[in-house]
Amino acid sequence: MTPVDQRTGSAAINGELWGARARDWAELQEGGRRLDFEHCIRSTGIGPGTRVLDVGCGAGGFCRLAAAAGASVTGIDAAAGMIEVARERVPNVRFDVGDIQFLPYEDRSFDVVAGFHSFPFAAQPLEALREARRVANPGATVFIVVFGREDHNQLASVLHAIRALLPTMPPGAPGPLSLSAPGTLAELVARAGLTVTEYGHLETAYAYPDRETALRAIRSAGLTVLAERTAGQPAVVTALAGALAPYRTSTGGYRLAVESTYITATAWPHSRRPARSRSALSSTITSQQRSAPTLSSVPDLASRIQRR
Numbered sequence: 001m002t003p004v005d006q007r008t009g010s011a012a013i014n015g016e017l018w019g020a021r022a023r024d025w026a027e028l029q030e031g032g033r034r035l036d037f038e039h040c041i042r043s044t045g046i047g048p049g050t051r052v053l054d055v056g057c058g059a060g061g062f063c064r065l066a067a068a069a070g071a072s073v074t075g076i077d078a079a080a081g082m083i084e085v086a087r088e089r090v091p092n093v094r095f096d097v098g099d100i101q102f103l104p105y106e107d108r109s110f111d112v113v114a115g116f117h118s119f120p121f122a123a124q125p126l127e128a129l130r131e132a133r134r135v136a137n138p139g140a141t142v143f144i145v146v147f148g149r150e151d152h153n154q155l156a157s158v159l160h161a162i163r164a165l166l167p168t169m170p171p172g173a174p175g176p177l178s179l180s181a182p183g184t185l186a187e188l189v190a191r192a193g194l195t196v197t198e199y200g201h202l203e204t205a206y207a208y209p210d211r212e213t214a215l216r217a218i219r220s221a222g223l224t225v226l227a228e229r230t231a232g233q234p235a236v237v238t239a240l241a242g243a244l245a246p247y248r249t250s251t252g253g254y255r256l257a258v259e260s261t262y263i264t265a266t267a268w269p270h271s272r273r274p275a276r277s278r279s280a281l282s283s284t285i286t287s288q289q290r291s292a293p294t295l296s297s298v299p300d301l302a303s304r305i306q307r308r
């Protein structure tokens with residue numbers, strides 16, 4: 001989001017920005033991730049006893065679902081403000097403050113390592129993916145979600161409107177869309193020594209009942225906090241109002257179609273996977289192919305899953 005010290009990662013900068021409005025994020029914006037979270041639980045087979053790590057866990061929404069599925073869950077995030085909210089919401093999970101690039105865990109500690117819209121904020125996403133691989137147990141799954149293709153993501157125009165208020169940043173600088181160009185994430189995952197086992201898109205929607213809620217929700221994101229500090233709140237509100245206008249619904253709310261791209265990967269090539277992991281993998285894929293994700297608890301979210 002801003003130039004970062006490559007030795008210390010982006011945690012100091014991002015932690016402060018993302019922690020500023022963590023409660024608004026948890027209440028109003030995190031719900032847009034529900035499909036991503038549910039798809040991860042289902043596709044990785046998280047259940048009783050699975051050791052799960054969520055890197056860049058934010059306010060703990062995914063950790064809560066994984067813990068409810070019976071997993072032994074750890075979440076880590078740069079933002080102390082996010083972690084404070086997460087600890088309140090999910091008391092039976094271990095939460096740590098730290099950098100995605102320098103995980104304070106032993107090698108081979110987790111059966112699933114997940115990151116939802118967090119790797120794009122690492123100072124060096126490749127190093128963060130190598131860390132994910134290091135702490136993954138042999139046979140473990142690394143599950144990564146980022147925003148999908150920009151022409152399938154109506155939130156992208158809103159993010160560009162906010163970014164226009166900030167000084168120009170170099171191409172590839174950390175930020176919400178930095179790994180969204182087709183092929184970028186898959187290439188990094190391969191360079192990190194992981195083997196992609198599944199790749200696809202999730203079509204979600206971010207919905208807000210009215211203008212005030214939409215503004216509060218989007219203003220909770222770190223990029224928007226930074227823009228307000230740089231350009232002032234009135235400029236941000238004006239930019240957001242303009243960018244959101246095309247997505248106004250007949251009832252005065254807003255609804256934006258948002259594509260996520262996900263990758264599941266393993267640190268083990270297929271031929272070296274233990275037999276138990278190999279069969280678990282194929283049954284997971286089969287069950288995904290049979291059924292689209294359900295979102296009974298968030299009815300206005302996602303409609304369908306695309307695969308390729």
Ligand SMILES: C[S@@+](CC[C@H](N)C(=O)[O-])C[C@H]1O[C@@H](n2cnc3c(N)ncnc32)[C@H](O)[C@@H]1O
Pocket residue numbers: 009010011014015018019030033055056057058059061076077078079082098099100101115116117118121122123
């Ligand atoms: C878009 S939010 C996603 C939060 C959560 N995964 C979710 O989907 O609701 C990005 C999160 O990554 C965290 N983050 C950014 N840079 C980080 C870093 N270098 N190390 C750890 N967490 C980081 C932020 O604090 C923020 O909580």
